[in-house]
Amino acid sequence: MAVRLTLPVIFFSSHFSPSSSRSRSKTFSSSASSSQMELNNEFGVTKFKEFPYLSAPHRNLMVDLVSTVENRLGSQLLPCSLPPDVQYYQNQTGSAHASLHTRSGNKPSHSQIDFILGSWIHCELPTGGALNITSLSAFLNPLTDAPNFLIELIQSSPTSLILILDLPPRKDLVLCPDYLHTFYEETQLDTRKQILEKIPEVKPYISSSLYIRSLVSPTAIMVRIETEASQPGRVEEVIKDHVDPIAKEVLGIWLDQCACGKREVGEAERAILEKRDGLIKIKTIEVDLGSNFPRLFGPEVADRILGAMRDVFTV
Amino acid sequence: MSCTFLPPCACPLAPANLPAPKIPRTRPSFPCRLSMEKQQLIRGSKLMEFPYLTDPHRDTMVDLISAMENRLGSHHLLPSSVPPDVEHYQNENGTSQGTLHIRCGIDSSPIDFVLASWLHLEQPTGGALDITNIAGYLKSSTDVPHFQFELVKCSPTFLILFLDLIPRKDTVFSPDYLKTYYEDTQLEKFRQRLDQLPEVQPYFSSSLYFRRVVSPTGIVVSIKCEDGAGPERVEEIIREHVRPISNDIMRIWIDMCVGEGVEVGETERAVLEKRDSLIKSKAIEMDLSSSMPKQFGQEVADRVLRVIKSVYNV
Numbered sequence: 173m174a175v176r177l178t179l180p181v182i183f184f185s186s187h188f189s190p191s192s193s194r195s196r197s198k199t200f201s202s203s204a205s206s207s208q209m210e211l212n213n214e215f216g217v218t219k220f221k222e223f224p225y226l227s228a229p230h231r232n233l234m235v236d237l238v239s240t241v242e243n244r245l246g247s248q249l250l251p252c253s254l255p256p257d258v259q260y261y262q263n264q265t266g267s268a269h270a271s272l273h274t275r276s277g278n279k280p281s282h283s284q285i286d287f288i289l290g291s292w293i294h295c296e297l298p299t300g301g302a303l304n305i306t307s308l309s310a311f312l313n314p315l316t317d318a319p320n321f322l323i324e325l326i327q328s329s330p331t332s333l334i335l336i337l338d339l340p341p342r343k344d345l346v347l348c349p350d351y352l353h354t355f356y357e358e359t360q361l362d363t364r365k366q367i368l369e370k371i372p373e374v375k376p377y378i379s380s381s382l383y384i385r386s387l388v389s390p391t392a393i394m395v396r397i398e399t400e401a402s403q404p405g406r407v408e409e410v411i412k413d414h415v416d417p418i419a420k421e422v423l424g425i426w427l428d429q430c431a432c433g434k435r436e437v438g439e440a441e442r443a444i445l446e447k448r449d450g451l452i453k454i455k456t457i458e459v460d461l462g463s464n465f466p467r468l469f470g471p472e473v474a475d476r477i478l479g480a481m482r483d484v485f486t487v
Numbered sequence: 488m489s490c491t492f493l494p495p496c497a498c499p500l501a502p503a504n505l506p507a508p509k510i511p512r513t514r515p516s517f518p519c520r521l522s523m524e525k526q527q528l529i530r531g532s533k534l535m536e537f538p539y540l541t542d543p544h545r546d547t548m549v550d551l552i553s554a555m556e557n558r559l560g561s562h563h564l565l566p567s568s569v570p571p572d573v574e575h576y577q578n579e580n581g582t583s584q585g586t587l588h589i590r591c592g593i594d595s596s597p598i599d600f601v602l603a604s605w606l607h608l609e610q611p612t613g614g615a616l617d618i619t620n621i622a623g624y625l626k627s628s629t630d631v632p633h634f635q636f637e638l639v640k641c642s643p644t645f646l647i648l649f650l651d652l653i654p655r656k657d658t659v660f661s662p663d664y665l666k667t668y669y670e671d672t673q674l675e676k677f678r679q680r681l682d683q684l685p686e687v688q689p690y691f692s693s694s695l696y697f698r699r700v701v702s703p704t705g706i707v708v709s710i711k712c713e714d715g716a717g718p719e720r721v722e723e724i725i726r727e728h729v730r731p732i733s734n735d736i737m738r739i740w741i742d743m744c745v746g747e748g749v750e751v752g753e754t755e756r757a758v759l760e761k762r763d764s765l766i767k768s769k770a771i772e773m774d775l776s777s778s779m780p781k782q783f784g785q786e787v788a789d790r791v792l793r794v795i796k797s798v799y800n801v
Contacts, residue, residue: 344657345699347762349769356695376689378682382669382703386658390698448660455662 216259217252220273225294225304229412230325234306236416237323237423238290241310242275244427248283249275258477263469268295270469272477277313284318284431286311286449295468303328310431311453314445317342317437318430319355319389323419325411331399333407334377337419338392339426340452342445345390352390359425361391364418371414373399373406383455393418539607539617541718543725544638550730551621551636551737552588552603558741563596573794576787582609583782587791589798597629598744600798608782614642623740624767624799627759630655630751632668632702633766634740636733638725644717646725647690648681650733651705652740653766655759658703665703672739674704677732686712686724696769706732768801 221238223231242249252259252275262269270293277285293305307324319339326334339361345352356362368374377396379385388394397415399406437445469477535552537545556564567574569589577584585606592598606618616639623634632652639647652674658665669675681687690709692698701707710729712720751759775795779788 344660344762345696346765347657347758349696349765352695352699362695378689382665382675383659383662385703386665390695448657451660451662 213252213256213259216254216256216271217273219260220271220290220292222271223292223306224269225302226292226306226327227408227411229408229416230304230306230327233411233416233419234290234292234308234325237308237419238273240420240423241288241308241427245283245285245288245431248278248281248285249288250278251275261469261473261477263473268293268468270294282315284312284316286313293468297328301329310426311449312342312430314437314442314449316430316433316435317351317441317445318433318435319426321423321426321430322388323423325415327407330404331401331407333397333411335393335395335397335415336377336388337415337422338388338394339422339430340387340392341389342448355429356389356391359429361389361422361425364421365391365393368393368395368414368418371397371410373397373410387452387456393422537605537619539615540605540619540640541643541722541725543722543730544617544619544640547638547725547730547733548603548605548619548621550734554734554737554741555601555603555621555623559596559598559601559744563592563598563744564590564601565593566590568798569794573791576783576791578783578787583607585783585791587794589794591798592626597625597631599624599626602798606782616641623744624763625655625744627756627763628751630664630749630755630759631743632740633763634737636737638729644712644721646710646721647708648710648729649701649705649707650736651702651707652736652743653700653705654702655762668743669702669704674702674736674739677736678704678706681706681708681728681732684710684724684728686710686720694773697773700766700769764801767799771796771799771801 221235223234226234252273254272254274258272260269260271271291273290274287276287277283288308288310290308291306293303295303297303304327305324307322309323310321312318312320319341322336322338322340324334324336328334339355341351341355343351345356369376374395374397377394379394397407397410399410468474535549537548540548567588567590569587573587575584575586583606586604588603589600591600601623602621604620606616606620608616608618610616618639619637621634621636625631625633632654635649635651635653637647637649641647652668654664654668656664658669682689687708687710690707692707710721710724712718712724771792775792779792782788783791
């Protein structure tokens with residue numbers, strides 16, 4: 173039975189393409205030396221990769237996924253160029269913290285990566301306890317039509333976790349059954365989904381956003397892991413024993429077949445891809461950030477983050 | 488006939504290669520000489536009897552067909568175009584039976600055709616599979632979603648329901664389409680109402696293509712009542728929930744069909760046609776081409792499939 177999150181939908185995180193990132197960092201550093209800039213950047217990146225407040229299996233999973241992506245893609249990715257107060261920020265009372273980490277693809281080296289985006293949010297709840305959301309998503313550019321990558325874990329209590337793990341398609345699967353076959357049938361992604369769904373504590377999760385439902389693939393893992401209070405640590409066990417290996421397998425498939433695979437994309441197709449990708453970015457910002465940010469961080473911080481995003485990235 | 492999935496209780500079926508003669512698409516080539524009396528006959532025909540079904544299940548089917556006939560009726564639909572030996576058919580020993588009722592849209596209607604059918608398939612293990620299906624397809628002159636209802640009785644305590652308005656466009660690429668046909672119509676509340684029943688679980692078809700054809704508010708569920716009061720509870724669920732929800736969604740769909748249509752431009756029309764053609768041919772390929780010969784023998788299967796393929800225009 174589908175149960176809904178009390179907070180709206182998924183924190184899908186901001187999906188922006190940082191094409192003018194270099195010019196932005198120049199503006200920012202006009203009053204600071206470049207070594208100060210690097211230090212600030214290092215601080216931001218370190219803060220991001222801390223993944224604080226999480227259980228060890230959850231943190232380890234995120235750290236592993238991020239390093240796998242960064243190591244594999246190597247020089248295809250430019251360094252993170254977000255201002256430090258966007259890489260790490262909190263609300264006035266300090267009851268909510270968050271970190272953002274984006275790295276755009278190295279265009280001159282013909283990278284197929286548009287950008288990768290990682291984030292975490294920690295928010296103390298008025299009822300006691302806390303909400304922790306971690307995500308990693310990767311967007312490809314129109315040099316390829318291969319699917320993107322997305323993982324998001326939303327833990328609202330010690331006994332409840334929502335997991336979204338998918339390769340969201342970049343084409344209309346109904347119109348392109350070959351694409352469906354190549355990326356979703358031949359890769360046997362459904363097997364992984366079925367394995368996870370056999371675990372008794374794992375139930376289907378249905379997003380309250382119809383748009384998000386349209387975005388994900390037919391093999392998307394969208395589940396809620398619900399454990400008994402009488403079994404403390406069971407969520408962590410499920411993450412360690414089941415979510416972790418499956419997430420890594422799916423990421424592996426994405427890296428091999430999508431990020432590093434070669435696809436023929438014609439001119440007309442490229443134009444459609446650009447348009448579709450652009451729409452997805454706009455919509456996910458709308459669905460995701462629009463409602464969450466002001467609520468969690470207060471309007472001032474929210475405006476700053478959203479403002480920085482809109483300035484730096486083309487949407 | 489079954490749409491695009493195989494319920495777990497169906498016999499495992501091997502794909503078949505059925506060469507079907509392609510009949511040029513104008514209006515169906517079999518004579519439509521139906522008078523008012525004949526139309527009445529159809530109403531009372533094997534189709535509307537719906538033998539083998541529980542009362543609530545039969546009532547649901549009759550409601551839906553009546554709604555289509557009454558509201559779309561002569562303004563939109565030609566009389567049934569199915570020859571008698573395809574209207575009702577069976578295999579040699581009568582262990583598999585089916586009926587098929589198709590009415591094509593008149594030229595000026597946005598409706599391509601509406602279809603109603605049932606299948607009764609006795610299983611080797613005892614018991615029977617009962618598949619009831621109602622579909623409504625639109626032409627490429629409009630982007631209104633197709634209608635699809637299918638209720639499969641695998642046993643008195645286990646059913647599968649598929650009820651949906653099938654999108655004609657990529658809803659990711661067309662958020663306005665999503666809003667107009669799926670958000671503004673509040674279809675989600677129907678899905679949620681069923682979802683909340685403990686006996687109802689989401690059903691994942693083994694066909695990834697089918698999963699994608701279904702809309703974001705599509706109802707694809709199994710209804711399972713294991714304990715002692717099983718069959719009565721199933722009937723109650725159909726009576727209290729499936730029937731009213733199906734009627735509401737049918738009403739919403741017919742409102743869309745008869746309402747002020749959006750003008751579909753030339754390029755859009757071409758894409759709609761291509762997309763519809765894929766949906767329809769996949770439906771037949773995945774669902775019927777392989778199962779019909781096994782269930783009914785080659786001769787009967789060929790006869791029925793020829794009619795279906797002609798109407799589906801694939």
